Amino acid sequence: EPEVTQTPSHQVTQMGQEVILRCVPISNHLYFYWYRQILGQKVEFLVSFYNNEISEKSEIFDDQFSVERPDGSNFTLKIRSTKLEDSAMYFCAEADLGDRYEQYFGPGTRLTVT
Amino acid sequence: GIQVEQSPPDLILQEGANSTLRCNFSDSVNNLQWFHQNPWGQLINLFYIPSGTKQNGRLSATTVATERYSLLYISSSQTTDSGVYFCAVGRNTGGFKTIFGAGTRLFVKA
Secondary structure, three states: OOOOEOOOOOOEEEEOOOOOEEOOOOOOOEEEEEEEEOOOOOEEEEEEOOOOOEEOOOOOOOOOOOOOOOOOOEEEEEOOOOHHOOOEEEEEEEEEOOOOOOOEOOOEEEEOOO | OOOOOEOOOOEEOOOOOEEEEEEEEOOOEEEEEEEEEEEOEEEEEEEEEOOOEEEEEEEEEEEEEEHHHHEEEEEEOOOOOOOOEEEEEEEEEEEEEEEOOEEEEEEEOO
């Protein structure tokens, strides 16, 4: 199975700071997704991204969040001004051009906001 | 939006036992995947199964799309099977989003 990588594996930040989480894509993948999982809860969809545009987003994905693929390689999730309730595991997922529906998940970034 | 319900919410098994996990969903879907979340929090892709039956070792899954449910079978369970099993479904509505169920928490006793 293809491997999706995410950096960092763990990030600790202070409330109000900006954080950028990164996902390193597999070469032929064009569809990207971000999810979050608050400790002990289910995985929640944040946003899907295709062809340098957001194609779908959830009500969680407010103005504090943004996504981009700045250099055509890494896919990033930015949280502009972190809040305590942003503490969660953030997963990146990708799907390839041939089958956009099967998603491959990265190992996640654990974000702790203090 | 699509609702996803998983049952049972919790399951305790003796090593060697078999089990069936169920996922019900409320609308037609383009995608259905089963994941195992291990104790380190990683989501391991078990099956991509929007319809039909697949098997991989001791695990198998069946999705009956017309009746909107999927089943995950675990045979001869091992302690390493412990963790949370998630069903996730997706639908193409122009955009694409995936909805996860709340999961089944499995503990296999030695």
